[in-house]
Amino acid sequence: MGDVRLCRRKVVNPLLPFKEENVMGFEVYDCRRDIRNILVRPQIRARFCRLEPGTGSLDAWHTHDLGDEIFIILSGRVEFKINGEVKEVGPGQMCYALTDEPHSVRVIGDEPVYMYLSVTPHIQPTHTFYDEKGERQPPHFRPSSDYDTETDSTTPVAELIDGHIDALRALATQAQASVCIQEERGQELKQALVAGDMEAASRVREAMWEPLLQLFKQTSAVADGWNGLAPRAGSVDAVY
Structure with missing residues (x-):
């Protein structure tokens, strides 16, 4: 099965005739079969869970410093x-639970959820x-395997650090340029x-939106680089 966490699908024009050889098809996932993290990107982590009665990893009080979390019960x-x-x-x-909540x-009853x-x-x-x-x-930094992804173990960690800093510098440059545009256009x-x-x-x-769009994209690039660096930048604690 293809893995949307690790590869990009080609973006196609929906108004043009569909040619199967030009695009990777999207996958359909089943909540009873695909019990794992399915989509893991800086913008979102989405997964199916099977919860058993009794004590489990989700019954411990916790919060998310940045994330809002949505829960949809499918059965049980x-x-x-x-x-x-x-x-x-x-x-x-x-x-849902908002940031810092x-x-x-x-589980209620004897059946899995x-x-x-x-x-x-x-x-x-x-x-x-x-x-x-x-x-x-x-903070509990965790191995990428906790999210069903692979840690980049081939790139030298010094290179990951330099890439992280470069991404931040690019973000700062874009932010400063965007401030000037927003002030003028504002x-x-x-x-x-x-x-x-x-x-x-x-x-x-x-005209105001275009530089903001690039700024938001660069922010995602910073987050992506950080997620790649963090598991290799010190000890990690497996939670699940």
Whole structure:
């Protein structure tokens, strides 16, 4: 089966005739067969889970420093504790935990539960845990295998560090350039809106968006490089 975590599909024009030899087809995943992380990128980590009754990895209180997490129950029933509130969730229902909201989940009954979850964004360290007193523990950096991906063990770690720094420098350069554009175009946008000229305002908005688009893409590149570096930059703790 193809792996969308490790390779890019070719982007095609949907208005042109489809030619199978020109594009890698998308995969269809089954919640009862593909019990793993399926899509792992800086923008998102998405997986199917099978939760067994009793103690498991998801019943420990934890938060995500950057990520919002969505849970969709596909079969069975669970009890979620999110930010101090307890609710039962069943098939066809969803809930979410926002950044920094403590949460845990446990199975209700004797049958296993199938669940979809996604965390956005996916940037190491992904989980923050707490001791029995509720005190925040140090960051837990994890091996890439915890997310069903492979750690880059061939690139020299010094090269990964240099690449990370280069990506940050590029981000800083783009951010500074974008600030100048946003300041200049922002004044034009104010004038157009005050004048009620929506056509002019739309043109200015488009001019403001293009450098922001490149900035957001570079931010993702920084996160991608960091996720590659982090598992090799010190000790790691396997959680799952």
